[in-house]
Amino acid sequence: MGLREVLLAVFAFGALAFALAVVSTRNTVYAALEFVAHLLCLAALYCLLDAPLLGVLQVMVYAGAIMVLFLFAVMMLDIQETGRESAFQGPGQVAGALLLAALLFALLVFGADRFPAAALAPAAAPGAPGVGADNVVRVARALFERGALVFEAVGVLLLTAVVAVMVMAKRRLEN
Amino acid sequence: MHTALDSLNAAMSAHPLLVQALAAVAKTVFMMTVVMLIGGLILSWVERKQSAIMQDRIGANRAAILGVRAWGLFHNLADAAKGILKEDFIPPDANPFLHTLAPFLAVSTAVVAFAVLPFGGTVHLWGQSVDLTIAPLPIGILFVWAMMGMGVYGVVLAGYVSNNKFSLLGCLRATAQVISYEVATGLTVLGALLFYRSLDFRDMVAWQMGHNLGQVPFLGHLPDLGAVLAHIPAWGVFLQPLGFVLFFTATIVEMTRIPFDLPEGESEIIGYNIEYSGMKFMIFMMSEFVESLLFAWVIVLVFFGGWSLPGLHLGDGVAVLFGHALPYASGVALEAAAMALKIVFFLWFQMLVRWSLPRFRYDQIMHLGWKIMLPLALANLAVTGVLGVLAR
Amino acid sequence: MAFTVTVMGLLIFAAAVAANFAGMILTSTILGPKRRNSVKDQPFECGSLPVGPTHTRFHIRFYLTAILFLIFDIEVVFLYPFITILRPELGVTGLWIMGAFLAVLVFGLAYEWRRGGMEWD
Amino acid sequence: MFGVGFFLALAFALFAVGAFGVLTRRDPLVMFMCIEMMFNSGNLALVALSRYLGLASGHALVFFVVAVAAAEVAVGLGIIIAIFRTEKDVNVDHLSELKG
Numbered sequence: 001m002g003l004r005e006v007l008l009a010v011f012a013f014g015a016l017a018f019a020l021a022v023v024s025t026r027n028t029v030y031a032a033l034e035f036v037a038h039l040l041c042l043a044a045l046y047c048l049l050d051a052p053l054l055g056v057l058q059v060m061v062y063a064g065a066i067m068v069l070f071l072f073a074v075m076m077l078d079i080q081e082t083g084r085e086s087a088f089q090g091p092g093q094v095a096g097a098l099l100l101a102a103l104l105f106a107l108l109v110f111g112a113d114r115f116p117a118a119a120l121a122p123a124a125a126p127g128a129p130g131v132g133a134d135n136v137v138r139v140a141r142a143l144f145e146r147g148a149l150v151f152e153a154v155g156v157l158l159l160t161a162v163v164a165v166m167v168m169a170k171r172r173l174e175n
Numbered sequence: 176m177h178t179a180l181d182s183l184n185a186a187m188s189a190h191p192l193l194v195q196a197l198a199a200v201a202k203t204v205f206m207m208t209v210v211m212l213i214g215g216l217i218l219s220w221v222e223r224k225q226s227a228i229m230q231d232r233i234g235a236n237r238a239a240i241l242g243v244r245a246w247g248l249f250h251n252l253a254d255a256a257k258g259i260l261k262e263d264f265i266p267p268d269a270n271p272f273l274h275t276l277a278p279f280l281a282v283s284t285a286v287v288a289f290a291v292l293p294f295g296g297t298v299h300l301w302g303q304s305v306d307l308t309i310a311p312l313p314i315g316i317l318f319v320w321a322m323m324g325m326g327v328y329g330v331v332l333a334g335y336v337s338n339n340k341f342s343l344l345g346c347l348r349a350t351a352q353v354i355s356y357e358v359a360t361g362l363t364v365l366g367a368l369l370f371y372r373s374l375d376f377r378d379m380v381a382w383q384m385g386h387n388l389g390q391v392p393f394l395g396h397l398p399d400l401g402a403v404l405a406h407i408p409a410w411g412v413f414l415q416p417l418g419f420v421l422f423f424t425a426t427i428v429e430m431t432r433i434p435f436d437l438p439e440g441e442s443e444i445i446g447y448n449i450e451y452s453g454m455k456f457m458i459f460m461m462s463e464f465v466e467s468l469l470f471a472w473v474i475v476l477v478f479f480g481g482w483s484l485p486g487l488h489l490g491d492g493v494a495v496l497f498g499h500a501l502p503y504a505s506g507v508a509l510e511a512a513a514m515a516l517k518i519v520f521f522l523w524f525q526m527l528v529r530w531s532l533p534r535f536r537y538d539q540i541m542h543l544g545w546k547i548m549l550p551l552a553l554a555n556l557a558v559t560g561v562l563g564v565l566a567r
Numbered sequence: 568m569a570f571t572v573t574v575m576g577l578l579i580f581a582a583a584v585a586a587n588f589a590g591m592i593l594t595s596t597i598l599g600p601k602r603r604n605s606v607k608d609q610p611f612e613c614g615s616l617p618v619g620p621t622h623t624r625f626h627i628r629f630y631l632t633a634i635l636f637l638i639f640d641i642e643v644v645f646l647y648p649f650i651t652i653l654r655p656e657l658g659v660t661g662l663w664i665m666g667a668f669l670a671v672l673v674f675g676l677a678y679e680w681r682r683g684g685m686e687w688d
Numbered sequence: 689m690f691g692v693g694f695f696l697a698l699a700f701a702l703f704a705v706g707a708f709g710v711l712t713r714r715d716p717l718v719m720f721m722c723i724e725m726m727f728n729s730g731n732l733a734l735v736a737l738s739r740y741l742g743l744a745s746g747h748a749l750v751f752f753v754v755a756v757a758a759a760e761v762a763v764g765l766g767i768i769i770a771i772f773r774t775e776k777d778v779n780v781d782h783l784s785e786l787k788g
Contacts, residue, residue: 004574015698016701022709022725023705028718031718035725053314054751057644059322060317062754063321063324064323064327065636065758068350068633069761070717072630072633073768076629097712105700136651142745143748146748148664150752154752158759161638165631166678168767169630203583204583207580258595279592287584289580310577338610354632372652454591546685557669560653561662564658630765644754
């Protein structure tokens with residue numbers, strides 16, 4: 001087992017452990033911080049899977065912007081005190097969800113079993129996003145040569161989001 | 176003696192990973208020393224002396240060891256001792272772990288960003304090529320931005336866990352200010368990256384060393400100037416003067432120094448760190464100095480040619496300075512000195528700005544960021560992009 | 568090999584940074600005196616007694632700023648890979664692609680500007 | 689050991705954890721984080737599969753997913769704030785405003 005395998009194991013375990021922590025923590029701020037840690041583990045996994053650009057995208061956008069928005073929302077709602085006694089649904093619902101999650105996981109693991117165990121394509125495969133300096137260039141080609149139309153659609157979606165948030169905030173701005 | 180050296184050489188040649196591991200440790204020690212010395216000790220001394228010079232005072236000069244005052248240099252050691260020995264106050268309602276985590280995050284994210292900053296090219300040791308960068312990632316500059324983004328958590332946590340409404344308001348203002356200018360910071364370097372075509376700092380420096388202004392697409396086409404421009408190195412600042420000015424301004428806001436120091440406002444406003452004392456408070460202050468070194472370094476790499484020195488060419492074991500051959504080692508030393516001098520210049524320039532300008536009002540900062548810098552950065556990018564593509 | 572070396576360097580550096588600053592903070596926590604009293608434990612509000620709840624609600628503008636930042640951060644992240652292939656490969660087509668995208672986002676910025684989402688006082 | 693199957697299983701586990709969180713939590717913000725976790729498990733599967741198949745298009749897809757997630761969070765959190773700011777109580781079970 002080389003350094004790479006050890007790191008993969010550590011970050012995979014970290015991602016799963018922090019995910020479980022998010023689900024089981026009562027305090028919303030702690031849950032948000034654990035989610036950030038979960039995201040950082042995922043970013044490290046992306047880097048180990050030869051996708052450093054996605055790893056840094058994950059940290060910049062998810063951890064650096066989306067989660068900051070979450071923390072702002074937590075502070076705006078001031079839910080440190082409320083929700084303490086009723087963080088979870090009733091026991092029946094929890095048991096049902098647990099069963100469903102276990103079933104889902106079992107089903108999907110069964111499906112994943114059909115992939116050859118150790119087969120990750122060599123990074124030098126034609127068209128593959130290699131880990132070197134051309135990683136960015138290859139992803140950029142996939143984004144802007146074949147995905148140009150989707151890219152424009154994403155732009156329109158972001159515009160919609162800005163307009164929607166402005167409309168929601170309008171009443172409060174006028175007060 | 177000879178035999179010991181020989182056996183060392185043999186051992187090193189036989190274990191390439193050992194060479195790299197030792198090199199990694201050496202690079203880490205070097206970088207930590209630089210950051211702690213400059214960010215932790217020297218910059219706060221320079222700050223005192225620079226302000227004293229500009230205000231016609233003498234500045235800090237009393238701290239002495241055995242009567243030696245050394246121009247006040249020992250004040251920083253006295254500060255460090257005081258920081259360690261002060262009471263570490265944790266508000267009774269605050270979570271001690273998170274209260275401690277906040278300053279730790281604020282400074283360590285900024286320092287980890289140094290991992291992608293090169294301090295030289297590549298050297299060869301025992302048949303191994305060793306990059307003079309701790310982590311030569313292909314997405315270097317984005318790594319710095321990502322770490323800056325993570326630094327926000329230190330501020331948010333400090334404000335939130337302190338259980339003080341002024342801390343909370345201070346942290347909101349600080350966060351809003353820093354994230355507003357992260358967009359401007361990210362947009363203003365893009366014009367220069369259009370030429371470098373890489374997100375790796377080493378490629379950026381290599382491009383600036385390998386080109387002159389005569390070879391730049393739209394400048395090189397101007398018939399009369401071509402001959403003159405061929406003597407000027409193609410540094411980012413010549414390609415992107417507006418981009419450089421905007422970037423420099425945005426970085427000063429990012430590190431929340433005067434004239435944009437609303438988050439802590441030393442004299443009258445109370446900010447996100449009011450419930451901090453002793454070493455933790457000093458660490459918040461130190462993170463500002465660390466960021467100022469970080470940005471000076473990035474500016475030199477992106478806009479001022481990194482370690483390149485006009486007229487100096489390093490080839491395969493030979494150095495040529497304006498046509499005169501030099502020993503290779505002195506060429507390398509010249510490059511290192513050029514890099515260090517450029518960084519020191521920008522650190523000094525940041526100090527100059529800090530002590531020259533009065534503080535902005537909060538609405539003025541937000542206005543400047545969103546209504547002036549962002550449109551200007553977008554316009555700069557659009558013009559550069561169109562010219563760069565059409566004059567291909 | 569190159570990959571392992573990069574990761575190893577980053578990890579060694581990160582560990583050194585973490586150990587350094589954790590050491591600095593812990594040393595001061597251990598060495599510093601601890602003398603608490605009820606006045607010192609009060610939230611610091613410039614000498615006056617604390618008034619009202621700690622977690623005051625704040626203005627929606629902070630949230631709007633964070634939203635704008637999120638949207639433009641996405642745009643910046645798209646621009647970085649784009650700029651690396653604009654000149655050698657995409658050319659004029661690339662200008663149209665990014666021009667349309669930026670125009671849409673600048674429209675959003677202008678909308679928020681006009682509706683007063685960026686007014687601070 | 690660390691073939692594509694490992695990463696897919698990890699992605700599925702994260703998806704299951706996220707689904708469990710959405711079903712059992714009452715705090716709207718934590719529920720939202722769990723939805724993001726499910727998004728992210730999809731991203732992890734995409735990255736692992738494009739590594740497996742040697743394609744860059746999976747990476748491009750992750751870019752789009754993150755952008756869509758950002759838009760979704762901006763609007764979703766806006767809605768949550770708009771609803772729950774008027775009430776003192778932050779609990780999805782007590783939310784009857786949207787009932788027809």
